[in-house]
Amino acid sequence: MKATIERATLLKGLSHVQSVVERRNTIPILSNVLIEAAENGSMRLMATDLDLQIDETIAAAVDQPGAITVSAHTLFDIARKLPEGAQVQLSAAEGRLTVVAGRARFNLATLPRDDFPVIAEGELPTQFELPAEMLKQIIDKTRFAISTEETRYYLNGIFLHVSEDASGEPVLKAAATDGHRLARVTLPRPEGAEKMPDVIVPRKCVAELRKLLEEVDGSVGVSLSGSKIRFDLGQAILTSKLIDGTFPDYSRVIPTANDKLLKLDPKSFMEGVDRVSTIATEKTRAVKMALDRDKITLSVTSPENGAAAEEVPGDYSALPFEIGFNSRYLLDILGQIEGDLCEVHLADAAAPTLIRENDKSPALYVLMPMRV
Structure with a gap:
């Protein structure tokens, strides 16, 4: 693999993917970011913690297509410290990744691409779009009430479900509670969400999604099944497992x-x-x-x-x-x-x-x- 990329473009892409990577990992490859350079002049960056996965495509000048995985935090720190406006050359050979920018040169250890785990999405039958602003509103107005108690894992996320309001209009509701307080947002049901299963989106996925939404105008594609959810944010795709549990009937406490x-x-x-x-x-x-x-x-x-x-x-x-x-x-x-x-x-x-x-x-x- 051989490619050249703007430092700002690389830094922005890495800042998104590296925050999914846990600092301490028992499985070495989970500390790595997958870098895949394609012939069409695009580069794919991907990271996962096995529950949450982010896949971002950025522009690059690709001389030689290929794929490699390298420590996400190390590469991010290197990109952060490189001078503004630098052109970064990435070349992988014989189990090493060479990063060259100006007079700086780094030689990093890598792990093979084939060992990198990818979340299998399976079928995602429910598909709809939500304006980015509406998604931000859902998150901001509910996430402070998400429980952090690991024993009540089914409260560790935002509960999304469709129902009808008092006048019989179809709505999408988002709720979070920690047992002391409850936050709920009600919005018109988006087209395509009619048969949506009740789902609980985990706290970490909510946090990463909110960061990515800062750079999205327009709409976000949401696809989900009973066990997985995917957010299509243009250049980035965020896929997460859902919390496998039953959210309590919160309407009883309102x-x-x-x-x-x-x-x-x-x-x-x-x-x-x-x-x-x-x-x-x-x-x-x-x-x-x-x-x-x-x-x-x-x-x-x-x-x-x-x-x-x-x-x-x-x-x-x-x-x-x-x-x-x-x-x-x-x-x-x-x-x-x-x-x-x-x-x-x-x-x-x-x-x-x-x-x-x-x-x-x-x-x-x-x-x-x-x-x-």
């Missing part, structure tokens, strides 16, 4: 009869919560909300650090009462609300609280209270 309505400006409320929670301890992060007529008093009491309180404006006319929340969870939710008004639907100090911009907004959040 309250429908919370009769106390609080309306507030999410930005100023968020700043107030952030300020008083400065003295909250790492362990509890508890903030207390005392609700009275058109007035909310936020307070935090910490045995080690002291106490803090702040009054924030809000529109509230129901009976006064107090409720406590984990301040970090509350800030995560408030940070996703884009408008200058949001609705907080409360029942009592022990019941789940519903937070949303209004009844028309696609995103909805549920937060479990804390004892304070």
Whole structure:
């Protein structure tokens, strides 16, 4: 194999693929990136951790087609440190890869292409397109609620499923929960998603997809089966195994009869919560909300650090009462609300609280209270 490639092009491609590669690997080839130079003047970069695979095609001047695998992190670090505008020559022979750019020359160990594992996709019967902006919205508004508890592996991703809304319109729903909070986004069902199976997209796939979406305009092709999902992002294709588990029936925890309505400006409320929670301890992060007529008093009491309180404006006319929340969870939710008004639907100090911009907004959040 022999090819010449722009340093910027190589660096961009490698930055995408190397982040899939785990730093510690018991199987040496999983630390490597597959580099495949084709006669048509394109170069394919591919990396996998056996659950997630990224396959990116970049432009290169190919003198001699061929394929080799080399340490992904090492090659990425080399490309990162090369001078801007450099032309990088890659040539593979006798089990080594030579990288030449200007006066710099590197000789790297390689492993054969035939040993490189590829995720077998099988049939992906459900195929549809989603605008990149819509996919970003789905991820941003739900992923903070993904559980990190390995024992509840079925919560370690975003749950995608199709259903009907209250008016009978077909919709696509994305949900994530860690048992303390729930985030759900509802969108019109894309064409082709009618018979889509319920799927859970793993956390790592979600993170890599979000990075790749930064450089995508237009639409993303989504193909899936009950066990695999593929995102076609133009130059890059991301393929992932899905979480093999059953997502709980989260609709049961979405309250429908919370009769106390609080309306507030999410930005100023968020700043107030952030300020008083400065003295909250790492362990509890508890903030207390005392609700009275058109007035909310936020307070935090910490045995080690002291106490803090702040009054924030809000529109509230129901009976006064107090409720406590984990301040970090509350800030995560408030940070996703884009408008200058949001609705907080409360029942009592022990019941789940519903937070949303209004009844028309696609995103909805549920937060479990804390004892304070």
